[in-house]
Amino acid sequence: MDSQLTQYIPILILLLVAIGAAAGMLIASVALGRWANRGRLQNRAKNQNINTPYECGMIAVGEGNTRLSVKFYLVAMLFILFDIEVVFMYPWAVVYRDMLKTNGPVILGSMVSFLGILFIGYIYALKKKAFDWKS
Amino acid sequence: MTGQLDQLFVSLKQWLVSFLPQAAQPMAGILLSISAIIGAFATMFAITTIMERKILGRIQNRLGPNRVGPFGLLQPAADGIKMLTKEDIVPFAADKLVHFLAPVVLIIPVALALAMIPYGRNMTAVDLDAGILFFFAVGSATELSVFMAGWSSQNKYSLVGAMRAIAQMISYEMPLVLSTVSVLMMAGTLSLPLIVQAQSGYIYEILPRWNVFTPWGLAGFVLFMIAATAESNRAPFDLPEAESEIIAGYLTEYSGFKYALFFMAEYWGLFAVSGLAVTLFLGGWNAPFPFLQWVPSWAWFFAKLGTIIFGFIWVRGTLPRLRLDQLMNFAWKFLLPMSLINIVVTAMWHFSRVFQFVGAREMRWVLCALVLAIPYFFLGRALGEGRPAKRNYKFAE
Amino acid sequence: MDLAFIIIAVLTLASAVAAMSLRNLVHCALCMVMTFAGIALTFLQLNAEFVGLAQLLVYVGAVAILIVFAILLTRSEDAKKEVRFVSSSTVVGFGVVALVAVSLLAAIQHTQILPPQSVVAPHVSVKRIGEQLMTNYVLPLEVIGLLLTAAMIGAVVIAMREPDPADSVDVQQRNGSPLKLDPDSKKTAVVANE
Secondary structure, three states, rough: OOOOOHHHHHHHHHHHHHHHHHHHHHHHHHHHHHHHOOOHHHHHHHHHHHHOOOOOOEEOOOOOOOOOOHHHHHHHHHHHHHHHHHHHHHHHHHHHHHHHHHHHHHHHHHHHHHHHHHHHHHHHHHHHHOOOOOO | HHHHHOOHHHHHHHHOOOOHHHHHHHHHHHHHHHHHHHHHHHHHHHHHHHHHHHHHHHHHOOOOOOOOOHOOOOHHHHHHHHHOOOOOOOOOOOOHHHHHHHHHHHHHHHHHHHHOOOOOOOOOOOOOOOHHHEEEEHHHHHHHHHHHHHHOOHHHHHHHHHHHHHHHHHHHHHHHHHHHHHHHHHHHHOOOOHHHOOOOOOEEEOEOOOOOOHHHHHHHHHHHHHHHHHHHHOOOOOOHHOOOHOOOOOOOOHHHHHHHHHHHHHHHHHHHHHHHHHHHOOOOOOOOOOOHOOOOOHHHHHHHHHHHHHHHHHHHHHOOOOOOOHHHHHHHHHHHHHHHHHHHHHHHHHHHHHHOOOOOOHHHHHHHHHHHHHHHHHHHHHHHHOOOOOOOOOOOO | OOHHHHHHHHHHHHHHHHHHOOOOHHHHHHHHHHHHHHHHHHHHHHHOOOHHHHHHHHHHHHHHHHHHHHHHOOOOHHHOOEEEEOOOOHHHHHHHHHHHHHHHHHHHHHHHOOOOOHHHHOOOOHHHHHHHHHHHHHHHHHHHHHHHHHHHHHHHHHHHHOOOOOOOHHHHHHEEEEEEEEOOOOOOOOOOOO
């Protein structure tokens, strides 16, 4: 372990602690729940309805997972694109102030044109009513 | 004395660790900070739930919980015991493993995000170079957990709720992340403690140098808080969990402590994102005035955090829930362009720093505020559905 | 070889194998997310902090959601149907795999093997990346902008082809017939708004 990875050791420990705590609490609660409801659970064979999906007291019709509107897919797609944009924007933002002194026009121009190109796509999506959910 | 109070927890940790052998000390220090964070925020979760119910009760002109303990203050403990002893119900059709893993997966990113925040001077549990990027990178795993919960329940309400939640979270993550870019431009770093440091000091020896007191900082703060409300699924953006429509959405099939874990993770997420807002815009642990610097830094941080959380509760008590199309319109047609404009304004702000004539500082303040205000006005106008038609009440006269 | 790398590599490969072999599509997707996270860890382990976190942000945060939405968009009946092993898609798939493999191998073949003393990679800060991005790599940045715009327009074109696929079903459901999932219906059954 030579590397930068050492600064992630606290994160690793926190990860393990969080997983352990969450899973431990869940298992404890399942066990305690069994114990606290032991009287009721013995009669469980008579009453299986408790484990059916809860749909407002009606018996559920059809499968649980239904198909979605294509709008969700579109939103996810646009999200990826803007996410990637952000990934390029972060390094730019970090150096912005330093580079303003040395070559200001380049740093301003490059990001403005990058954003401008993306903005064309955004306007197109807007005009195509990709963001309108009221159908 | 003030310095000692300020570094109280740091020196306490060092004192405790010093009992251990040399080799075990760093590990013990890490473990101690982690357990301190988890303990502090578990307590804070309990306090926040009771305060939220009390404040909501006050807003709605009722008493709120007042039976358990003095003034109902022990209500969280009673709730905890109740949750622990509930029967754990898993639907027949459910995907058992994924159903179990979903709350665990949710608690991990929020716990990791909480460790990033600088709580006071020298009080950052995990100090990464790219702290804020890490915050958002792990934060993006929450959407996955919501999906796991909704899908594995094999319930239509759960699935619809989860899909709504994910669509909402990904739509509002963009303004959330983009509004931080302007702060990064100011600080020139991704490390959260350094961002706090960049906001220390005072203008004219009295006004704090917090980001929120600049035009772009104010706009960024407002955008960030709106997006944060939506990210943590709180009212008025709580339609993934709308009890009256889709019976708590992806939480429908969760009972007992799994539900409690979801609940806790949601509040921890709220604390984390509020803590990030404090760090980025409200000067972190810096005191608002130079003469108040004797108050310990961590006290300032938690005071600011508490204020923000009170704001969240107030908003929840005041605003009605949005419709899905309003929600999406708001994110994509208003917040996203506004946050991009805010970045441009920030660039302008730095660009105009070179002007040195008399009143230049005031000039650029007004100029930047105007550049923000004009699109705000027009985008807001375009977003509105026009003036509502006058209603005629046939039967209610 | 250090221990961290072995653990990460085994985890990544195991989840990748699981993603290929599991029957349930959603399980496959979740395993795929594990693979993405493993790759991000590999980057972190190689001292590429920014790339690793960006990988986490983009793949675990966004691409995983896209995959999941795509799975839920398709019919669950299709997934249960027995898939013929040799079909046009298999052939095309193998073709693409072969192409990628050949180009990767060629790239590896042409890489100079680094001398072993430079095993400890220099710490590349986000600042350095930003400087490089703004000086030597401005043009690629703009090209990426174009690519993203093309992808955005493509997504809109594909998804918004029909004016309103959900409308007719929506009306039908409102006019009395109980909410029933018709397996033959080509329309979306869940109308998410309102």
